[in-house]
Amino acid sequence: MSSLPSFPASAPADQPLPHEAYLTAIASLEQVGPARMRWLLTHGSPERVWQLLKAGKISHPPSQLAIKPQELSKWVSEANQANPHYLWRRCCAMGVGVVSLGSPGYPPALANDIDPPVVLFHLGNPDLITAPSVAIVGTRRATGYGLRVAEQLGAGLAEAGVMVISGLALGIDAAAHAGALNAGPRGAAVAAVVGAGLDSPCPVRNRKLAARVVGSGVIFSEVPPYISAAPWRFPVRNRILAALADLVVVVESAGAGGSMHTVKEALARDIPILSVPGPIDSRASEGTNRLLSDGAEPCLCVDDILMALGMARGSPRSTQLSAPQPALESRPAPDEAGERALSVIGWRPVSVEHLGLRSGLDFKQLARTLSWLETHGWIQRTGGWIERRARQDSFPKRATGA
Amino acid sequence: MLAEVPSATLLGVEGHPVLVEVHVGHGLPGFTVVGLPDASCREARDRVRAAVLSSKLKWPDTRITVNLAPTHVRKVGSGLDLAIAMALLGASEQLSPEVLQGFAFLGELGLNGTLRPVLGMLPLVDSLRADRVVVPADNLAEATLVRPEARGVRTLRELVDALRGEQPWPNSPLLELPPTPQDLYCDLAEVQGHPVARQALEVVATGGHHVLMVGPPGSGKTMLAERLPSLLPDLDSRGAMDVSRVHSAAGLLRVHNGLLTRPPFRSPHHTASLVALIGGGSTMLRPGEVSLSSGGVLFLDELGEFPAAHLDALRQPLESGIIRVARANANVTLPARFILVAATNPCPCGIGQWGECRCTPGQIARYGRRLSAPLLDRFDIRLAVDPPEAALVFSPERTGESSSAVRSRVELARLRALERGVSSNRELRGEALEKFAPLCKQGQKLLRSRLESGTLSMRGAQRTRAVALTLRDLAGTGGPITTDDLEGALLLRGEEQQVGVVA
Numbered sequence: 004m005s006s007l008p009s010f011p012a013s014a015p016a017d018q019p020l021p022h023e024a025y026l027t028a029i030a031s032l033e034q035v036g037p038a039r040m041r042w043l044l045t046h047g048s049p050e051r052v053w054q055l056l057k058a059g060k061i062s063h064p065p066s067q068l069a070i071k072p073q074e075l076s077k078w079v080s081e082a083n084q085a086n087p088h089y090l091w092r093r094c095c096a097m098g099v100g101v102v103s104l105g106s107p108g109y110p111p112a113l114a115n116d117i118d119p120p121v122v123l124f125h126l127g128n129p130d131l132i133t134a135p136s137v138a139i140v141g142t143r144r145a146t147g148y149g150l151r152v153a154e155q156l157g158a159g160l161a162e163a164g165v166m167v168i169s170g171l172a173l174g175i176d177a178a179a180h181a182g183a184l185n186a187g188p189r190g191a192a193v194a195a196v197v198g199a200g201l202d203s204p205c206p207v208r209n210r211k212l213a214a215r216v217v218g219s220g221v222i223f224s225e226v227p228p229y230i231s232a233a234p235w236r237f238p239v240r241n242r243i244l245a246a247l248a249d250l251v252v253v254v255e256s257a258g259a260g261g262s263m264h265t266v267k268e269a270l271a272r273d274i275p276i277l278s279v280p281g282p283i284d285s286r287a288s289e290g291t292n293r294l295l296s297d298g299a300e301p302c303l304c305v306d307d308i309l310m311a312l313g314m315a316r317g318s319p320r321s322t323q324l325s326a327p328q329p330a331l332e333s334r335p336a337p338d339e340a341g342e343r344a345l346s347v348i349g350w351r352p353v354s355v356e357h358l359g360l361r362s363g364l365d366f367k368q369l370a371r372t373l374s375w376l377e378t379h380g381w382i383q384r385t386g387g388w389i390e391r392r393a394r395q396d397s398f399p400k401r402a403t404g405a
Numbered sequence: 406m407l408a409e410v411p412s413a414t415l416l417g418v419e420g421h422p423v424l425v426e427v428h429v430g431h432g433l434p435g436f437t438v439v440g441l442p443d444a445s446c447r448e449a450r451d452r453v454r455a456a457v458l459s460s461k462l463k464w465p466d467t468r469i470t471v472n473l474a475p476t477h478v479r480k481v482g483s484g485l486d487l488a489i490a491m492a493l494l495g496a497s498e499q500l501s502p503e504v505l506q507g508f509a510f511l512g513e514l515g516l517n518g519t520l521r522p523v524l525g526m527l528p529l530v531d532s533l534r535a536d537r538v539v540v541p542a543d544n545l546a547e548a549t550l551v552r553p554e555a556r557g558v559r560t561l562r563e564l565v566d567a568l569r570g571e572q573p574w575p576n577s578p579l580l581e582l583p584p585t586p587q588d589l590y591c592d593l594a595e596v597q598g599h600p601v602a603r604q605a606l607e608v609v610a611t612g613g614h615h616v617l618m619v620g621p622p623g624s625g626k627t628m629l630a631e632r633l634p635s636l637l638p639d640l641d642s643r644g645a646m647d648v649s650r651v652h653s654a655a656g657l658l659r660v661h662n663g664l665l666t667r668p669p670f671r672s673p674h675h676t677a678s679l680v681a682l683i684g685g686g687s688t689m690l691r692p693g694e695v696s697l698s699s700g701g702v703l704f705l706d707e708l709g710e711f712p713a714a715h716l717d718a719l720r721q722p723l724e725s726g727i728i729r730v731a732r733a734n735a736n737v738t739l740p741a742r743f744i745l746v747a748a749t750n751p752c753p754c755g756i757g758q759w760g761e762c763r764c765t766p767g768q769i770a771r772y773g774r775r776l777s778a779p780l781l782d783r784f785d786i787r788l789a790v791d792p793p794e795a796a797l798v799f800s801p802e803r804t805g806e807s808s809s810a811v812r813s814r815v816e817l818a819r820l821r822a823l824e825r826g827v828s829s830n831r832e833l834r835g836e837a838l839e840k841f842a843p844l845c846k847q848g849q850k851l852l853r854s855r856l857e858s859g860t861l862s863m864r865g866a867q868r869t870r871a872v873a874l875t876l877r878d879l880a881g882t883g884g885p886i887t888t889d890d891l892e893g894a895l896l897l898r899g900e901e902q903q904v905g906v907v908a
Contacts, residue, residue, distance in 0.1 A: 143765070143766055144762070144765075144766060173766045174766065206766075206767070208770065354789045354790075354791040355601050355789060355896065355899075356598070356599060356600070356601050356602060356789065356790060356791040357791045359600040359601045360598050360599075360600055360793070360794070365600075366600065366601065366604040366893060366896075367889055367893060369601070369896065370889065370892040370893040370895070370896040371888075371889060371892050373892075373896060374851075374888075374892040374895060374896070378854070384899075388789065
């Protein structure tokens with residue numbers, strides 16, 4: 004493995020290493036995920052497994068792990084080149100905390116899981132992980148609607164004292180984190196579970212956000228810090244995300260993908276799932292709408308999540324439905340041209356061009372109407388597209404950390 | 406014997422007078438050209454010799470020295486052939502010096518004595534001080550644009566006979582030219598739909614604002630851009646001369662009834678080299694696309710596909726309206742006062758529709774980063790172009806206004822910019838904007854609220870004001886800028902970042 008430093012195996016062993024160090028070294032081997040890790044550890048203590056690996060005495064892998072003979076011999080040569088002392092020092096130098104299954108400090112939510120990670124790396128304060136916590140997941144390719152909802156839910160939950168957990172990916176994940184962090188010091192702590200090493204836990208664009216998460220929460224990873232992301236690690240990470248949460252909220256998701264994988268992991272653990280409805284013709288809401296029709300609870304506001312957690316505040320949703328929007332509508336009513344524009348915009352983003360053509364408003368009216376609608380929070384403009392907004396939100400329009 | 410004849414050489418889009426001196430003296434037969442000639446200019450000696458001999462004239466079998474003065478200016482190309490030949494005939498006493506008096510000669514010689522046209526005849530003739538100018542017949546139309554009394558000849562023999570008075574001057578053999586087409590550019594009436602883009606084009610034509618169009622393939626970006634020059638008013642006499650000079654220097658001048666009067670439209674492909682775009686080259690310092698589009702429209706389709714270095718090289722001409730090309734042995738200033746129209750897709754897959762785009766967020770971000778922020782900043786108008794609906798495309802009725810109708814409005818509104826001492830509102834900056842574009846109370850409030858909410862930058866606010874002023878000019882009623890104008894300008898300005906619309 005290229006990212007594994009080759010170091011003379013004869014480097015001085017100044018003191019006995021904790022067994023987490025050997026776990027780190029084993030986890031650093033190429034193509035070793037949780038299942039292979041568990042099989043390797045059936046051979047004894049982590050230190051013994053490491054010695055056996057170096058001696059090439061581990062063989063006959065079970066067929067369901069699909070370990071090729073070349074991979075086994077690769078591990079042997081890697082184990083002989085790598086130095087657990089060096090790897091361990093590198094971990095410590097980065098300020099990464101390492102806990103193993105069964106040791107104190109290991110998150111209790113994971114300890115009782117059906118598939119707990121053997122070793123867990125973290126940046127930040129892991130003690131902040133306390134019930135209740137909610138995972139907000141969704142697509143990387145979110146629409147403005149999805150991003151806005153994720154941000155509002157994140158902020159609302161943080162203010163209610165609920166820990167928001169997400170994956171620090173682009174799109175919904177980042178919006179949820181940003182929303183929760185924007186709640187400020189009043190808000191609850193934030194947690195992230197990432198699929199890459201903590202050295203570069205997320206896409207470059209989310210680096211600032213990741214730093215903020217570390218500052219007021221914790222980032223977990225099952226992967227040693229210096230390992231870079233690989234596609235197969237993300238689905239594996241999703242099980243930790245699901246296991247840590249008391250509840251999973253899917254904001255926007257295509258019919259298949261990472262979020263749906265998290266949902267599957269949550270179902271396997273009997274964790275309730277809430278889904279945010281979206282337009283039926285939007286690809287980004289395909290998965291969430293499917294979940295709703297399959298029986299997932301709809302998530303229409305923060306209170307729905309809080310109710311599902313058993314910490315509802317305010318009135319139950321049924322009364323909200325019977326006493327609907329007009330009372331809540333704080334925006335001034337648009338004039339006739341505004342109504343016409345809004346009816347053309349509908350609930351999918353349209354271009355200015357399209358709006359002008361369909362509404363029949365001339366340029367001057369169009370400019371005036373759009374400006375009025377934007378000022379009063381009826382629409383939002385993103386990259387030349389116009390979107391209608393269901394309500395005036397109380398949070399800043401742009402995710403500052405994203 | 407010594408003879409001297411004036412001529413000129415081309416550098417950039419300017420002609421530089423050159424005095425051709427020929428000395429025919431004693432010594433071994435030889436022929437040397439001195440005075441910083443480039444390769445094609447030094448080859449003149451072989452062409453001149455063959456042309457003189459095949460025109461049944463005598464070649465002096467002695468030492469011949471040609472000097473091209475001033476000797477520090479680099480002489481480029483074959484345009485000095487004829488002048489060298491005439492000076493040689495004078496020096497070898499085949500033509501009397503009085504006959505050559507007051508004449509200047511331009512033209513390339515063929516081996517059989519025919520005269521061939523040269524590049525840049527218009528600026529070359531313009532730079533000559535001589536009363537009478539002789540040019541190749543093929544170049545005569547171009548030369549008469551600045552010197553109506555210029556003479557055009559077909560062969561060296563014809564010229565010598567005329568100068569000796571043995572034959573009359575050949576009557577001006579103006580080329581058979583097709584009549585000027587009504588307008589070279591397509592009509593706006595052919596565009597279906599696009600109500601906002603139409604308005605934007607009108608504003609662009611009036612205010613000279615640079616415009617960026619973002620839209621999926623087939624949405625009509627190119628179609629709209631091609632129709633912009635048809636909205637521009639005719640060039641004034643100075644503008645026409647400038648445009649014609651540049652086109653002449655590039656060998657692109659097709660003379661119909663005088664100078665070019667319609668604004669040029671250039672759309673270089675994105676594989677164009679930096680020199681082709683900006684101008685230059687090691688010897689000729691030819692005008693590039695930015696100069697050829699000066700006075701008109703430079704259309705860069707697929708802006709994101711242009712190399713970043715080429716795009717950033719556009720920033721200086723966009724700011725100053727000229728481009729300075731410097732080489733070790735020459736330094737020229739070329740005109741570059743164009744309206745930049747750029748088109749790009751919103752993302753690599755081109756669709757850019759919410760939920761239908763197949764690009765990853767990383768791809769989209771990379772695509773957006775190709776356009777540097779300082780360049781994007783120079784677009785006063787950023788337009789999201791949407792494909793028109795199918796029903797409109799096939800509808801038989803054409804409802805849109807024609808180019809000429811829009812152009813008459815544009816011409817009227819442009820007069821107001823001229824009253825302010827600039828050719829277009831685009832050139833108004835800081836102080837001038839304060840003076841000419843006063844805001845009404847609500848207008849100030851509107852801009853301030855946009856500035857405070859962070860949706861508009863300080864420079865953005867200034868540019869919005871310039872576009873609003875153009876809208877005011879188009880309305881034609883004068884007075885301070887209203888909120889309607891500002892809202893229109895804000896609508897046209899669009900978002901700071903339009904490329905990569907999927908968040």
